[in-house]
Amino acid sequence: MSHEQKAQFAVVGHPNKGKSSIVSTLSHNDNIGISSRSGTTEKADRYTVTTDHGCYDLIDTPGFQRPTKVLKWLNQQCSNTSERAQTVVSFVNNSECQRNFPDEVELLKPMTEGAAILYVVDGSRPYGPEYDAEMEILRWTGQPSMALINPIENSDCIDEWENALTQYFKSVRVFNPLKADFEKQIELLQTFAHLNPKWSNQLKQIVKDLLQKREQQCHDSIIVLARLVDDLCQYQQCQKVLTPDQAKQVRPLLEKQYKHWMKQREEKAIKELLANYAHFQTQFSLDQFDLPPDLFDCDEWYAWGLNKKQLTSAAAVAGAVGGAAIDLAVAGHSFMLGAIGGGLLGAGSAWFGADKLIDVKVKGLPLGGYQACVGPIKNRNFPYVIIGRFVHMFRQISQLNHANREALNFNATDFQEKVALLEKSEQKELHRACDLLIKQKPVDNLADVLMPLFRADTD
Amino acid sequence: MTRIQPDSTTHISRPIVAIGFFIGIFLSFAVLSGDEAGRVNLLYLLLIFLFIPLISAVISVISLIHGKGLNFARLVTQIPVWSQSQKAYMHKLRQMNLDKSWFFLQSQAAALAYSAAGVLVFLVLLLVTDMNFVWRSTLLNAEQILPVLEVISAPWPFWPSAQPQLELLQMTQDSRLTDNYQDQSVFGDWWAFILATQLLYSFILRGVMLALAKLWVSRKTQNDIETQLSQKLSSVTPQKQQHPSLAPITHALPSSITLNNWAEIDNKLLSTIGAAELPIIKAGPSANENEQQLAEAFKDDQLLVVKSWEPPMGELFDFMALGRGYLIPVDIKQGRIDAPEKHHLEEWQRFINSLNQWQLYLPQEWMNHYES
Numbered sequence: 001m002s003h004e005q006k007a008q009f010a011v012v013g014h015p016n017k018g019k020s021s022i023v024s025t026l027s028h029n030d031n032i033g034i035s036s037r038s039g040t041t042e043k044a045d046r047y048t049v050t051t052d053h054g055c056y057d058l059i060d061t062p063g064f065q066r067p068t069k070v071l072k073w074l075n076q077q078c079s080n081t082s083e084r085a086q087t088v089v090s091f092v093n094n095s096e097c098q099r100n101f102p103d104e105v106e107l108l109k110p111m112t113e114g115a116a117i118l119y120v121v122d123g124s125r126p127y128g129p130e131y132d133a134e135m136e137i138l139r140w141t142g143q144p145s146m147a148l149i150n151p152i153e154n155s156d157c158i159d160e161w162e163n164a165l166t167q168y169f170k171s172v173r174v175f176n177p178l179k180a181d182f183e184k185q186i187e188l189l190q191t192f193a194h195l196n197p198k199w200s201n202q203l204k205q206i207v208k209d210l211l212q213k214r215e216q217q218c219h220d221s222i223i224v225l226a227r228l229v230d231d232l233c234q235y236q237q238c239q240k241v242l243t244p245d246q247a248k249q250v251r252p253l254l255e256k257q258y259k260h261w262m263k264q265r266e267e268k269a270i271k272e273l274l275a276n277y278a279h280f281q282t283q284f285s286l287d288q289f290d291l292p293p294d295l296f297d298c299d300e301w302y303a304w305g306l307n308k309k310q311l312t313s314a315a316a317v318a319g320a321v322g323g324a325a326i327d328l329a330v331a332g333h334s335f336m337l338g339a340i341g342g343g344l345l346g347a348g349s350a351w352f353g354a355d356k357l358i359d360v361k362v363k364g365l366p367l368g369g370y371q372a373c374v375g376p377i378k379n380r381n382f383p384y385v386i387i388g389r390f391v392h393m394f395r396q397i398s399q400l401n402h403a404n405r406e407a408l409n410f411n412a413t414d415f416q417e418k419v420a421l422l423e424k425s426e427q428k429e430l431h432r433a434c435d436l437l438i439k440q441k442p443v444d445n446l447a448d449v450l451m452p453l454f455r456a457d458t459d
Numbered sequence: 460m461t462r463i464q465p466d467s468t469t470h471i472s473r474p475i476v477a478i479g480f481f482i483g484i485f486l487s488f489a490v491l492s493g494d495e496a497g498r499v500n501l502l503y504l505l506l507i508f509l510f511i512p513l514i515s516a517v518i519s520v521i522s523l524i525h526g527k528g529l530n531f532a533r534l535v536t537q538i539p540v541w542s543q544s545q546k547a548y549m550h551k552l553r554q555m556n557l558d559k560s561w562f563f564l565q566s567q568a569a570a571l572a573y574s575a576a577g578v579l580v581f582l583v584l585l586l587v588t589d590m591n592f593v594w595r596s597t598l599l600n601a602e603q604i605l606p607v608l609e610v611i612s613a614p615w616p617f618w619p620s621a622q623p624q625l626e627l628l629q630m631t632q633d634s635r636l637t638d639n640y641q642d643q644s645v646f647g648d649w650w651a652f653i654l655a656t657q658l659l660y661s662f663i664l665r666g667v668m669l670a671l672a673k674l675w676v677s678r679k680t681q682n683d684i685e686t687q688l689s690q691k692l693s694s695v696t697p698q699k700q701q702h703p704s705l706a707p708i709t710h711a712l713p714s715s716i717t718l719n720n721w722a723e724i725d726n727k728l729l730s731t732i733g734a735a736e737l738p739i740i741k742a743g744p745s746a747n748e749n750e751q752q753l754a755e756a757f758k759d760d761q762l763l764v765v766k767s768w769e770p771p772m773g774e775l776f777d778f779m780a781l782g783r784g785y786l787i788p789v790d791i792k793q794g795r796i797d798a799p800e801k802h803h804l805e806e807w808q809r810f811i812n813s814l815n816q817w818q819l820y821l822p823q824e825w826m827n828h829y830e831s
Contacts, residue, residue: 016770016806033698065773068744103773125768129723130744220684227554227685234550238543272688280695442553 007199007206008057009192010044010110012138013120014131015063018150021177021403022120023047023060026185030281030402032060044106051209054202056192059115061107067133070104073097074140085142088112108141116195117145119165123174124153127164135168144195146171148188171195177403182214218398218454219447220276225390226446228269229383232262233437238373247372254374269390273397282400284408310416376440383434384419391418391453418453426452468552468561468680469673471568479569483576491584493591498633498646501594504653508577509611512661515570516668523563555683560676567669574661581657585650592649593633601628612652614659621651705808710823712785713760719743721775722766724789728796732787732822734762742778760784762820766791767799771810783816798825 011019024032027047045060064070070091078087089112091097091105098105111117117138121131138145147169149161158174165172175188186207193203237258241247274282396408419427426449433449436442443449490507493499541549552558584590594604608623615621630645680686718734720726721743729735740761742754760783765775767788779786788807790797798821799807811819 014769015772031695031698063770063772066777068774122768125766128744128766128769130769133744220688223684224688230554231550236543271692272685275688275691276684280692281698 005198006055006057007192007196007203008046008059008110008113008115009118009195010059010061010107010115011118011120012061012107012134013063014122014134015065017063017120017122018152018177018403019063019120020060022118022148022150022175023058024403025177025180025401026189027058028278028402030279030405032402034403034405042103042106044110046110049206051206051213053209054206056199056203056206057115059110061110062103064107064134064137065103066101067104067130067137070097070101071133071137073101074137084140088137088141104137108137111138111141111143115143116192116199117141117143119145119147119169120150121147121161121165122153123149123151123158123161124156126157127160131164135165139168145169146173146191146195148173148175150174151176178401180401181399186210217276221273221394221398222447222450222454224269224272224276225387225394225450228266228390229386229437230443230446231265232377232386233383234376234440235261235265236373236375237261238371241370241372244370247370250372251374254372258374266386266389270393270397273390273393277397277400278402279397279400281405282397282408310419376438378438380434380438383437387434387450387453388416388418394454422452468557469564469677472565475565475569476572479572480576483573484580486573487577487580488584491581491590496591497589498591498593501592501631501649501653502596504592505611505656508653508657509660512570512574512664516664519563519566519570523559555680555685557676557679557683560672560679564669564672564676567665567672571662571665571669574657574665578654578657578662581654589647590650591646592653593631593646594628595633601625601632604628608652611656611660615655618651618655620648621655623652703809704812705805706812706819708804708808708821708826709785709818710821710826712762712820715760716784717757717759717761719754719757719761719763719784721778722764722769722789724764724766724791724796728791728794729764731796732789734764734787737762744774754778755781757782762787763817764789765807767803767807770806776810776814779814779817785818785820786811787820798828801829804829 011023013019020032020034023045024030024034027049029047032045032047042062044062047058047060048055049058074084074087074091077090078084088108091101092109092112119135119138121127145168147165149158149165149172151158151174155174162172171191171194173188173191175184180188189203189207189210193200193207235258237254239250239254241250270284274280274284400408419430422430429449430453433443433446437446486507490503491499549558552561596604602625605623605625605628608628612622627645627648631649716737718729718737718739719742720729720739723743723745726735740754740757741750743751746754755778763779763784763786765771765786765788767790786807788799788803790799790803798804804821808819811817
């Protein structure tokens with residue numbers, strides 16, 4: 001596809017007004033250099049946003065450096081309004097201009113090749129006459145254009161800017177690349193379609209593709225969680241020893257190794273979640289979590305998993321499902337005692353075993369010696385804790401913009417409320433799956449069971 | 460932590476191949492050895508080298524495509540002979556929905572080893588012993604068996620000696636009650652047909668299935684979300700933070716200095732920094748050509764007032780390269796001049812650092828702004 005046919009947008013403006021941030025957010029690419037230093041973009045960089053059925057280019061350009069002088073040069077070269085666009089082409093191709101105005105040549109070149117203009121200003125600071133020259137130069141290119149007001153620090157000067165920009169641009173939008181959620185990004189992309197009617201169909205297709213990709217990303221996140229919770233509920237750290245006394249001695253070491261593995265596994269899942277949403281530069285540390293500070297801190301679990309009451313009823317549901325199977329097997333001759341008994345047993349064990357954490361088992365080996373094993377965790381709340389934390393991280397990461405380079409900060413969650421809002425049948429499925437997980441039994445449809453917990457974040 | 464490398468899922472398990480190979484050696488030798496007279500029942504050979512390989516191939520394909528029922532893979536993983544790491548590997552395969560495919564792949568390798576062993580034993584026995592192929596049946600005669608053999612041999616019409624003949628069939632029909640063999644040489648003539656059957660229905664078929672299984676498992680592994688994410692993560696290089704040099708800040712101005720209000724700040728506001736009374740030159744975006752030229756020709760110290768939030772641009776740099784003096788970046792908050800934000804100030808410090816004739820000036824009292 002040639003540059004002429006492919007939709008392409010040159011993001012231009014004053015230095016340090018968020019051009020690279022806009023490109024980064026819209027292209028979902030956090031490898032684009034963003035700096036508080038001005039002039040970090042020295043060359044026009046073309047980023048192709050590719051979807052299943054189309055692509056478009058976003059061009060990150062250097063900021064204007066000498067707009068007054070450039071406008072003066074253009075005025076000197078052109079006496080006829082109809083020749084303005086051609087004069088800009090002459091400017092770009094002029095070797096002297098390339099030497100004296102390298103930034104302007106770089107930023108105007110994509111427009112001479114057919115790119116539409118996205119002009120970026122800072123909506124938190126007032127409009128000034130120093131912007132007039134650059135807006136006038138952009139008008140000379142004759143390319144379709146749109147202005148984006150980026151409220152970098154606040155929204156104080158948006159009205160003032162709107163008044164100034166509407167004199168030069170047909171379309172003016174407020175867009176904060178650090179905060180704009182996915183829906184806002186899509187909305188902006190849809191408005192791009194109006195800039196050049198030739199690009200309308202391809203941009204519509206790209207929007208459709210992006211929405212589908214978003215759904216796929218959610219689905220993939222659920223698979224990452226399903227594997228995480230499965231691994232953590234299964235894991236066991238074992239060591240062969242000669243005597244039961246030795247087994248006692250190695251216990252602290254085994255526990256340490258066990259916890260280390262579990263934390264590393266959770267960290268891996270978070271990295272995968274970040275990669276799933278194309279965040280590769282985002283820094284995070286599990287120690288930064290507000291709640292719980294430690295995966296193994298039982299007291300904090302109720303904040304992330306289910307509360308004691310919810311947990312007891314979950315265990316009762318899971319127990320009753322198991323008991324009901326017995327009732328079914330004896331064709332109801334047990335007078336439903338299986339379901340009732342299973343429910344009571346489950347509820348009781350959940351209530352009294354709620355604080356139970358890691359089991360350490362020592363067993364004799366057939367060929368002599370012993371094996372000390374730590375894990376798996378038997379606490380019924382454990383899978384809920386893992387799920388709760390992950391769902392919370394998912395919510396943060398799926399909404400994180402690629403221009404936002406701050407380290408992740410996870411806050412407390414409302415997982416219990418989320419579980420309570422599920423349909424009864426979905427709750428039942430979740431409790432049954434968690435019950436199987438804690439018993440180290442495979443759950444074939446785990447991803448489907450977890451799906452409703454992600455629904456609210458994607459709807 | 461068990462991580463499955465994309466290429467590891469297509470590795471063939473040596474113990475599994477060895478088991479297939481030894482079963483092949485054992486079974487082939489047992490059948491091909493025949494009785495004490497070296498007589499081998501042709502129909503038994505068809506059972507070992509044709510029907511068993513074909514039926515097992517069909518069963519393994521059904522087991523693979525069938526959802527939950529026939530899942531040999533999961534049954535095998537339940538056998539308590541696996542080590543901790545093997546169990547973890549199989550657990551990972553199950554998570555990736557690769558367990559059945561992986562076992563399918565391994566079973567093709569085992570079957571190929573079984574076939575290779577069969578061919579090997581057959582060739583060795585042909586070389587070192589006299590093999591007499593006979594067939595016996597109570598219900599069937601040569602005319603009834605021939606069409607079946609012709610169907611079996613249909614894929615190799617280019618090998619005439621490996622085609623079944625009615626005459627040969629009739630001549631090699633055996634009965635345990637008679638022991639009258641007029642022409643012993645014909646009993647060995649079936650070897651080419653047997654070898655072709657072995658090669659095609661056992662060896663080549665499993666070879667093709669193994670190659671397809673390998674391709675399929677490899678593709679499934681590559682398409683798995685965990686593999687894709689791991690590959691993406693390993694290809695990323697973290698960005699390095701840059702720490703540019705910053706110019707020092709001075710809090711004193713020379714007694715004789717001229718104001719250059721590049722920022723177009725209202726003169727009344729400038730009184731708060733003691734600049735309202737200074738002599739003035741004018742340069743910048745709103746200066747006319749004459750004013751700009753005069754300012755560019757000015758060679759004494761000047762106090763250049765700029766908007767702190769607007770980053771330094773090339774036009775300012777070009778102007779400053781011609782003169783000397785002090786630059787003061789100012790912020791305006793609620794209609795009053797204020798100290799610049801720290802990140803804005805750093806930007807100006809970096810800028811001034813590249814201009815030897817200039818210093819960054821801030822009133823001493825503004826420094827409290829950064830301490831708090």
